Amino acid sequence: MSSPLASNAGPIALAAGLTFAAVDISRLLAADTSKERIAMMRETPFQMANALYFVVFIGLLVCVYLRFHADAGALGAVAFCFALVGTMDMAGNMWFDGFAGPWIADVAPEAILAGGSGMLVVGGFSSYVLFALGWMVFGIAGWRARVFPAWLGAAFLVAGVLGYNAGLPPYGIPIGLAMAALGWWITSGTQSARSVARRDEAAA
Template sequence: MTSPLAKAAGPIALVSGVVFAAVDVARLLTADRSLDRIEMMRQVPFIAANALYWVVFIGLVLALVSVYFRLGGRAGGLGAVAFCFALVGTLDMAGNMWFDAFAGPWIADVAPGAILAGGSGMLAVGGLSSYVLFAVGWMVFGIAGWRAHMFPAWIGALFVVAGVLGYNAGLPPYGIPIGLVMAVLGWWIIRTGVPARLTGAP
């Protein structure tokens, strides 16, 4: 029996991807570069956009899971590897974005010197891991997903490019590409009607 998530994978991926990209555009528009970093982090529109960015990461994870439920059965072990790499990278970056959205403004109010000091030690390690794993995760998803026949090569190539750009996804507008490519994948699923657990290339 096909799961409801698998059946709705196309619309979920399309909507999640478009909203993800749109929120990153909002982050770009609300980042007032005329202010210093501390003041910018205290602005309500900037705080709201950052909080929404964490929310849309949840949507990106749900889209990834639904796509895997829809297409993973046709990809075997290689498809599972692609899914796991992308999931780990996205969850790690989502944690980073939660910190920026909810802890960052509080730190800017109570200990602005900590913001200006920059990251070091384990904080720097954690931050770097999220950038690297997010980028590598989506690059592997693109390559392995294409090789495993989860989706066409051109979509795989788009995921690789979005993954490279996604190394800077903590800063707008570098999250936009991964959102747009997820939306394209959703559109492809809807257009082709590719069934769950189909064996063979599209």
């Protein structure tokens, strides 16, 4: 029997994708480039938008599992690992921006102005690369394994390329919209299958 999460994969992916895109739009609106970086990071709307961005990354992780929890072959397993690791890595980056960044701006603003170095740069760069690669592989594998149609695979591939800059708005929006499209496709396909089943039962 399907789990409640798996049976509701379509609505979950649709809601997660739309929410992800909406939150990235709110981050774009909250980023007041006319102000100094420290002053902007101390503002409540900016802090809330970045903190919420971390939360919606969890929705993407759930959707990755829902789409590849069934057997999709070796390539599907690779895609699952790539997308999972990349999204977790970027989620950690967003957690830092949403929760640690504002605190550092208050207690040690000179650290923000100095920028990153050493392992901090390595960690940040890895999140960008792995997030982009993860969703590119997700799109290719999903199409090759026929988990979803080619146009959705292409959407995730393009969104993955743009997702290299997902830490900065509005580059996370394509991933959100691609996920929402996947949710819509799953939902409409499920509804069609149920309609056929009801017609068969009525004919019998």
